[in-house]
Amino acid sequence: MILSLIKRVVGVCSLALAVSLLATACVPSTPATGSGIGVVATTTQIGALVRAVAGDEVRLTVLIPPGAEAHDFEPDPQAVKRVHHARLVLKNGIGLDDWILGTVENAGGGARILVVTEGVQILTSAAGDEAGEDDPHVWQDPENVRVMVRNIAAALTEADPAHASVFAAGAAAYDARLVAVDAEIRALIEEIPPQNRKMVTNHDAFGYFMARYGLEFVGAVFPVGSAGSQASARQLAALSNLIKAEGVKAVFAEEEVDPRVARELANDTGVRIVTGLYADSLGPPGSEAATIDGMLLANARKISEALK
Ligand SMILES: [Zn+2]
Secondary structure, eight states: OHHHHHHHHHHHHHHHHHHHHHHHHHOOOOOOBSSSEEEEESSHHHHHHHHHHHTTSEEEEESSOTTOOSSSOOOOHHHHHHHHHOSEEEEOOTTSSTHHHHHHHHHOSOOEEEETTTTOOOOBOOSGGGTTSBOOOGGGSHHHHHHHHHHHHHHHHHHOGGGHHHHHHHHHHHHHHHHHHHHHHHHHHHTSOGGGOEEEEEESOOHHHHHHHTOEEEEEEEOSSOSSSOOOHHHHHHHHHHHHHHTOOEEEEESSSOOHHHHHHHHHHTOEEEEEEOSSSOOOTTSTTSSHHHHHHHHHHHHHHHHO
């Protein structure tokens, strides 16, 4: 079984790269919505927070479309035009979306670039070759998201002081929502027997979630920094042994990254595969996971259901 897993790895690697290149090159950014100062957000998470803080009082463009992984992205010409006209460009930082710097330079215009994760306590990855590198998936912990909300509200207020009271009210309301969601998630995780609170994931994107809610990270198929390069065959074989030794109950895969190797790992070890977690992207508009609070709750319900 392990041998077939190893054989698959070689083929899947280049395929995963081809698929991710295709996905990043061909998917256009979501059209701008709202009216007011031009604001560009790199990720779906930042876009959703701008909406929570500002409602429709800014003209918002979100560059990465829902369902795409965030580590490699190439904005289309339309997006470059919007960056040119933007007052403010909001980025995640921590190595996730540095491609935006080139876009801003090419676009020209006078946009101010703000890293919205300033002040967040950054964790490092625990997986594979990338162990020790800064983990950009900070939105998986609502306490970090509260910091992002404050940063976004401050930046919007500075760029558009006339709407200061709108931004302050939006930020306060969403802050309260995040506090409530944190308690709901904690209750869901407490339903899992302590010895079952262990996670193996497809892409190493849930470090902040696991740290906040006391889940133990056992391993991941893809390391934290890129969803295009996965763990080596030897690391996968070791992970397979760990799953058996630790009595891990499920392997979790997310919406954005090819789950085939994760599925094989689950088959090989005889544990459940749970698909559909939201790692790098929120869900499409109108879905339960179109907001950060909705996404966190949707993930927590799946994790709780699978492990308890
Ligand atoms: Zn990721």
